[in-house]
Amino acid sequence: MKTGLEFMKFIPRTGEQFFDLVEISQPEIIVEVGTWYGASIIGFLQAAKSIGLTPTAIAVDTWLGSVEHWTDREKGEWARSQLKLDNGEPNFITDFRSNVKSYGFESQVQIVRAPSQAGLAYLLQQKIFPSLIYIDGDHSYSAVKSDIALSMQFGNGKNSPLLAGDDWPWASVRRAVILSAVRYGQSVWVKNHMWIIGKRANLTSALISRGWTSVSELQFVALMLDLAAIRDLVKKLKRRIIRGRVDPVYSQLREFTSKWTKS
Numbered sequence: 001m002k003t004g005l006e007f008m009k010f011i012p013r014t015g016e017q018f019f020d021l022v023e024i025s026q027p028e029i030i031v032e033v034g035t036w037y038g039a040s041i042i043g044f045l046q047a048a049k050s051i052g053l054t055p056t057a058i059a060v061d062t063w064l065g066s067v068e069h070w071t072d073r074e075k076g077e078w079a080r081s082q083l084k085l086d087n088g089e090p091n092f093i094t095d096f097r098s099n100v101k102s103y104g105f106e107s108q109v110q111i112v113r114a115p116s117q118a119g120l121a122y123l124l125q126q127k128i129f130p131s132l133i134y135i136d137g138d139h140s141y142s143a144v145k146s147d148i149a150l151s152m153q154f155g156n157g158k159n160s161p162l163l164a165g166d167d168w169p170w171a172s173v174r175r176a177v178i179l180s181a182v183r184y185g186q187s188v189w190v191k192n193h194m195w196i197i198g199k200r201a202n203l204t205s206a207l208i209s210r211g212w213t214s215v216s217e218l219q220f221v222a223l224m225l226d227l228a229a230i231r232d233l234v235k236k237l238k239r240r241i242i243r244g245r246v247d248p249v250y251s252q253l254r255e256f257t258s259k260w261t262k263s
Contacts, residue, residue: 010099013043017194020210022047025162027055027131033116034137035059038099045105060112060119063093120150135165144176164196188215
């Protein structure tokens with residue numbers, strides 16, 4: 001019996017944010033980190049096409065799925081069935097290629113099938129200068145922070161790419177974005193689930209006019225100290241307190257045992 005997932009129809013992502021990012025960056029090259037089935041990258045290309053642009057889109061992804069897919073902790077888009085496993089090997093990249101082709105963007109999309117660190121490092125080595133980098137890969141704090149750090153290295157000495165990403169509601173994403181913004185002296189802007197890190201000329205007025213909200217310094221502090229971070233901090237403090245009390249007792253016991261066995 002077929003499940004509902006097998007009847008799900010692929011639909012490119014749409015929304016004002018896609019048009020905003022394309023209109024502001026006027027991209028010749030778009031780099032997307034984390035492409036999955038291609039909903040976002042096709043959404044960007046459709047937005048670009050609507051204003052007469054034909055950028056090259058570089059998709060950086062392993063097409064191997066995430067931890068959530070492999071552990072099957074969720075259903076829907078996070079279900080293991082989305083991986084299209086064949087003898088243990090994910091094959092949904094064939095669906096991505098098919099989606100790109102069916103929407104007429106096959107000639108504009110290039111694939112870099114690699115983890116984001118390797119893929120972005122490769123593009124840097126090849127002196128690729130994207131106008132827009134969109135981060136939507138591994139959502140863990142360390143991965144998002146690493147993707148942002150590598151993305152900050154792009155630029156041709158004149159213009160840096162517009163750096164944006166998805167899933168702002170994820171606590172791990174917010175923390176990585178906020179701490180990266182502090183590190184690089186950037187501002188953060190949010191609209192629905194999308195975020196932007198930037199310090200480009202005229203970026204402020206362009207974003208305000210399109211309904212993006214600037215994240216205040218007070219929000220920076222609040223978001224850095226979200227519940228997930230506090231829980232982690234409390235766990236670390238508990239471990240230190242326990243070790244501080246247990247270790248001396250353990251050391252004395254070991255010393256006593258050593259003397260007793262020698263006697």
